[in-house]
Each structure stands twice: as C-alpha cells, then as structure tokens.
Amino acid sequence: MVVSQGRSPSAQETFLQMAQAAGLRSRLLVTIGLLVLVRLGVYIPVPGIDRAAFSDFVQNGGAGGVLGFLDIIGGGGLSLVGIFALGILPFINASIIMQLLTAAIPALEDLQKNEGEAGRRKISQVTRYVAFGWTIVQSTMLSSFLLRDFAYDFGVPFVVETVIALTAGSMFVMWVGELITERGLGNGASLLIFLNIVSSLPRILGDTVDVAQTGGREEIGGIVILFLVFIATIIGIVFVQEGTRRIPIVSARRQVGRKLYLEKSNYLPLRLNQGGVMPIIFASSMLIIPLSLVQYIRNPAFAEFMSRNFTPTSPLYILVYLVMIVFFSYFYASLVVNPEDMSKNLKKMGASIPGIRPGRATTDYIGKVLNRLTFLGAIFLGLVAVVPSLVESATRVSTFNGFGATSLLILVGVAIDTAKQIQTYVISQRYEGMVKQ
Template sequence: MLDALRNAWKIPDLRKRIKYTALMLILFRIGTFVPVPRMDPNAVRAMIEKGALLGFFDIISGGAFKQFSVFAMSITPYINASIIVQLLTIVIPRWEELAKEGEAGRKILAQYTRYGTVILGLIQATGLSIGFRSAMKPGILSNIVVVISLTAGTAFLMWLGEQITDKGIGNGISLLIFAGIVSRIPASVYQLYALTKVGTINLLMLVIFAILGVVVIVGVIAVQEAERRVPVQYAKRIVGRKVYGGQSTHIPIKVNAAGVIPVIFAMSILLFPSTLAGFFPNSKVMTSIAEFLKPSGWLYAVLYALFIVFFTYFYTAITFNPVEVADNMKKYGGFIPGMRPGRPTAEYISRIMNRITLVGALFLAAIALMPYFMTALSGINISFGGTALLIVVGVALETMKAIEAQMLMRHYQGFLK
C-alpha cells in the first residue's frame, strides 16, 4: 500500500492531480466557515438540533449547515437535479436519445443538470429563508441576501466539483460529500473520549464499538464490490477471410447497484414531517404526525426499512433495463449459454437482478438501521450513522480505483495485486 502511494507520488501528472484535488478540498473547508450575512448562527444551531433531517444535512455539509455558512445547502441541489435528469431520460424520448449519443449528448444533459441545480437551489434557499425567518434580521433585504448567498454557494460547489473531476482525481461531487462527512470524525471521536472520561461509556463498550465498526466497514466494502457475472458467448462471424467474434465475456450485475440513493430517499420522506413541524410549531396536526413518526419509534424503523427496499428496486429498475441488454446482445450475436436470445434472455436476467437486488436492499436497510439499534442498546446518540459510512467507503473505493487506473496506464503496480 505504502509503496503504491510512493509510486503514485513519483508520477508528475498524478502528483499534480492529487495536489489540485487537495487544494480544492481545502478551499471547500474554508468556505464552510464563511457565514451568510444577516443571520444569527446561534438561533439557527438551536433550530437544527430539533430537526433530525436538518441534522443529517449538517453531516453531509461537513458542519456548514449548523453554522449556516454560504455552503449550508452543500451539493444536495445538484444531487437532486442529477437524479431528476436521470429519471427524466427514461420518460422523455429526446433526453433518452441524448443519453445514447455519447459525449456530446452527455454534455447537453450535464448543462440541463446545472440549470436544474440553480433552480432547485433557489427553491431550497427560499424555503430555508422562510423556515429560519426567526433567526434572520427583519426586512425583505435579508431574505434576498440569504437566498442569493445560499444559491451562489451551491453553484460554486458545483463548479468546484466539476473542476476536481476534470483536473483532479476521482469524482469531484462525491469527494466534496466525502470531505464534509470525514471532517466530522474528529468531533465524534472527541465526543466518545469525553463520554468515556466521565464514565458514560466504559472501556469494554468502546472496544465493542470499534470492533463492530471494522466489521461493518469490511461488510460494506464486500457488498459494494460484490457482483453476479452472467456468462455471455458471442457467435463467430466470417467476413471474407477474417473471423470475428467467438469470445466469451460476462454481464456484471452489482449487488448494490443503487448505492446510497435509496437510503437518502427513504430518510427524506420519513423525516420531512418532523422538519415541517419545527417550522410550524403551532400546528397540532403537524406536531401529531411528527410525534407518530419520530425516529426513535418502532413504526419509523419498519417504514424506513420498507422504503429502502422499495427505492432500491425502483432505482435499479430505471438504471438497468434487462430488455435493452437482451436486445443489444441479440443484435451483436451474443447469447447466454442455455438460454434463447430475446425475451427468454431478458426474463432470465430480470430474475437474477431481482434476487441480487433483494440482498442489496436488505443490506442497505440493515446498515441504515444500525445506528438506531446501537443507540437503543447503549443509550448513546450515534451521530456517524450507516448512511455516512456507506458514502465514505463508496467514495474511498471509487477514488482508489481512479488512482489505480492512472498508475496502471503508466505500468506501475497499483493497490490491488
């Protein structure tokens, strides 16, 4: 591992990319301490501690939300816009054609995503300015300044992420989220140390937490990398005196193809009523619904798991089309051994995908519910939850593979032997 890192640092272009990525991430962290004008950070912090969903956004933004800095919304409007554009490519035929046109089509869809990011950023910033109006100086000017500051901060982060993707290492947007979550680890470690010092947590419980954390990380890596390889054989074609095809390959079907998106969707839906109730404290209806769906209740845990399973199947279905895969195989003379091309092949791939997706969905539900069970057993609020762990491990693997690819291009041995 250390030899691979030293070899990576010896490559001038790779060293330049690593330095550029580190510089952009430092710039991101500096921006999290730039406050939004005309806001009272202490009042905002008190309101955030009452809302579970707002606390999750604070983890994603690396503490910028609780400080209500210009990066308070983080990159969430961009993520939402990307998901919406990806969903609309299935619905709008023109967008589906653009997705299949290669680099030129992807650039147009990326531009649509940028427009959507700004629009969603304006909507979210307006909602935050209304929700946190008690922490804002009076006057319409305050609303305008807050909305513009938050939207501009999100647009800058979007640009920052794209620059890291183009000139740095790995996916820039993912690395920004990764940096935000990792920046909270020292505070969490200090919190555990303080609780251990006062006797709230004994040493044995701390060791159990550490062992459980290592086991979960290993499990996340195993499931993230796990895939079912469906064998595919291509028939030989003779054109003139040359023979084409005849090779064997496979279709990789990942166990967790949806990533962490189902968890975010499920959490956003279930915690929205409690967040909305915080904005309308005098509404008895909203307060009753929020109390009914409080995160510590059993109903929340059951609905949370069911929503995760549903969204895992839903997102996998719209991103992986077995009929399209079977048609492409048939077009180029490919077939699965023992299966007829066309509809039987599509049904076979669909059955495999459904079984594999169920394993991934149950794993996501278990990881997402893990902090709630640990909190119930230990009585300690676990802030660094399963969702954050999934994101951190996934981005770390993705970045490692990006460095690996750069090193293998230059004939160096990478991390994986």
C-alpha cells in the same frame, strides 16, 4: 521498478507514481487545493444570524435530527451558517430529479442514450439550471426559518441577502465539483460530500472520548458495542459494494478464411447493489419532508404525531424507511441495467448464455437474476440504514447524532471508487513507460 503487466498495482507502486508521475501528481494537487478552498469557504459566515444559538439547536437534534444529518453532509457549514451552508446538496438533489425525469420523459431519455456526448452535455446544463432553482428554494426556506428564531435583523432584506449569499456559495461549490471531476481525481461531488463527512469525525470522536472518560461502565460498554457495529457495517458495505453475480456467456465459433476461431467463455457481471447509496439518500430525502413540515405547520396534534411516530427508532418510521429503500433500489436498478438492451447486445456480438435461448428467454433470465440481486441488495441497505440507529438508541450513546448508515455508505463507496480511478491512472502510466522503453 519492475512490474508485472497483468497484476493490479501495489500500494508502493501507487504512491511512487503519485509522487513521480507529472500527470497524476498535478491531478492530485488540483484535487487537494480545491477541497481545501471549499473547506475554507465553510467558515465564511452569513451576517445577521445568532450562529451560537442555531449551532446549539442543530447539535441538540433540532427538527427531529434532520438538521444534524444535513450538517454532517455539509461539513458543519449548516450549523455555522456559512456561505457554503448548502454545499453540494442542491446539485445532488437536482441530479436525482433529472434521473427521475430522464426515466419518465422520452425526449430526455433519447437525449441521453442516442445523442452521445452532445446529449450528455445538454443534460448536464439542464441539471445546472435545476440545481440553481432548487438552491433558491432551499435557501429561501432556510432563511425564512432563521428569520423567525435566530436572526438579529428582521424583514425582507435579510431574506434576500441570505438567499443571494447561500445561492452564490452553492453554485461556486457545484463549479468546484465539476472542476475536480474534469481536472482532478475522482468524482467531484462525491469527494466534496466525502470531505464534509470526514471533517465532522474529529468532533464526533472527541465527544465520544469525553463521554467515555466521564461516564461509567454502561457508557463505555455502549461505545464499544457501537464501534463494533460500525466496523461490522463497514466490512459488510465493502463486500456488498464489490459483490457481483457473474453470468457465464459463450461466443459462437467463427471461421475467417481457413482459420477457425473457437468459442470463448466470458461472463456478464451484475452488481449486487446497482444503485449504490442513492436509494438511501433518496429515501432519507423523502422522509425529511414530513419532519421539516413540523417547523412550518404549527399544529400541536400534528407535531405530537410526528414526534411519537417519526423518530428514527419508531416502528412506523422504520417500516416506511425500509419500504422506500426497497422501492428506490428497484427503481435505480431499472435505470442502470436494462435486460432487453443486454439481450440485444449479446445477440449482436454472437454471444449467449449457456442453456438459455437468445432473445426473449435471455431477457427474462437476466431480469429474473437482476430482481433477485436487487432484493438482496435492498434488504442489505435497509439493515445498514436501520441497525446503527437502533444500536445507538439501545446503547444511549448520542455523540454520533446524524452519523449513520448513509454517511458510512458514502465514505466507503467514494473511497473505493477513487482508489479504483487512481489505480487506473497508475496502470496507464505503467503502459506509457513500457511504450517509451
């Protein structure tokens, strides 16, 4: 195949390389095999539980719909109470905790920035320990909840056995995710969540088709409106995920001997959404805490307040959700981009922004642009998080219970990142073929 060195690989070239290139093909097969293995583990049940009753409880919006959302992220493992019920979520939570600690503790920040690959390996090891501890906490809470209402056998042995099974399953899934990242295609943890969400789509679409067949014009109209909203949301997510503000920069003239190198124009890309899906995930995780307390605090007044004011369509819930999304958007933007470091790097390279003096003025300018971009990205994330739930409530279509903005963001974001990595491998194979020729 004759290809152009400068252009991006076409779909035909990508699929051809995936079928013919040994390195890319082996990575693809490893990824598919490990993902299938994890899906099979979801259906291995934890003994001693009335799974039918618990599955009905989850599907009917138990615990304020929180369990329905976690069940979609876990690929149905939670409602089935399989050994992979917790899945990769404890590792994701541990990664969030480590990001917060890295920003707050100077020793961890120095380990990440200045120790290179060895420092990153140490942080990864600490993250695994945090994930192990967090898994024990989550599995203990889940087993205690199951013991109270859905377990056949009562007592401490049931809790201990369930905690051991869920913890071992979650640690195995974490290991598989790291194996996919190392030897497969894409980010392992993200792909596992992507697979879990995709696996729930047939059930959701089947329930929606049943409602459309048995319902009247109002139900069909509501389903059509909801699908249009989801399609518009996906298009908006793609534009925002790929949207960047290009700040022009110029390099100074250099003279080496008798040769004069003229100044070069380039740009500094700043993404519109620096934090990706993380602000929504962390805001959702924080809002799960008060909803989960209802199951453990048997106070009628507290339960009534939460059921009235902390539903996904209540004004208080929406307000708190939007504020937390904006806050965590700025927090993650500060973790990803440091205007002062950017200014120093530009100065070291002999580059500058036209019309902006190097040093403090450049730092302030980049910070000002970053704040505006983060605000626009946070407003978009808030709209994406709230609008599908409001439309679902207005159309009274409940078959998408738990599947909303976060799921869409994860699906689109992971698909884009994985496609880019595959294109990178295809381009590398292209250059290898040119060298061999």
